[in-house]
């Protein structure tokens with residue numbers, strides 16, 4: 001079987017640099033403010049990530065006011081990056097994301113990507129499927145899609161010269177209460193974003209041989 005040998009273009013190289021240079025940064029320059037325009041652009045590029053049925057269940061609560069970052073600080077177990085970073089983005093999953101199916105598939109029709117009949121049948125199928133799913137199944141879907149968009153956000157940020165750290169260390173119940181987030185949404189992770197004051201420390205990875213197997217899983 002011929003094995004494909006892709007040529008390495010300049011764009012590939014830059015992309016690999018972005019992946020290789022991203023580190024979790026926990027010390028930020030508090031003087032650096034990322035404009036709302038730039039944050040919006042980072043979010044726009046992040047949301048090019050794939051999602052189940054293209055339902056895009058991610059929602060973002062961008063916390064960039066100093067007072068609100070202070071309020072978040074104890075909720076995130078006093079992690080310093082919460083107050084020093086330009087913003088902290090709470091990535092949320094919308095458990096009622098399927099209510100936007102009509103809008104999303106309507107946009108696809110308008111863009112000429114899909115005939116109206118096809119869009120209608122997708123909307124019916126996904127609305128029926130999601131609205132009858134047990135809550136754990138919807139949670140699983142929004143967590144998966146939320147992870148994909150979060151990773152993309154961190155890489156987009158790095159490509160623009162910013163640093164990030166994803167955080168699971170916070171009290172989910174308290175953030176919901178403090179920021180009046182309704183039960184419709186589930187917190188997925190927090191992402192601090194800003195300019196590093198100190199570089200993130202290098203970390204190790206398991207070898208691919210330890211984590212990937214071709215065609216069959218190893219015997220236990």
Ligand SMILES: Cc1cc2nc3c(=O)[nH]c(=O)nc-3n(C[C@H](O)[C@H](O)[C@H](O)COP(=O)(O)O)c2cc1C
Pocket residue numbers: 022023024025026079165166167168169170189200201202203
């Ligand atoms: C879901 C998730 C939760 C994490 N939670 C925290 C956290 O609360 N605080 C923190 O400092 N780092 C947190 N991290 C960062 C990890 O410690 C870090 O990604 C890992 O050590 C690898 O380092 P690297 O990101 O620099 O490659 C989290 C990462 C992920 C993916």
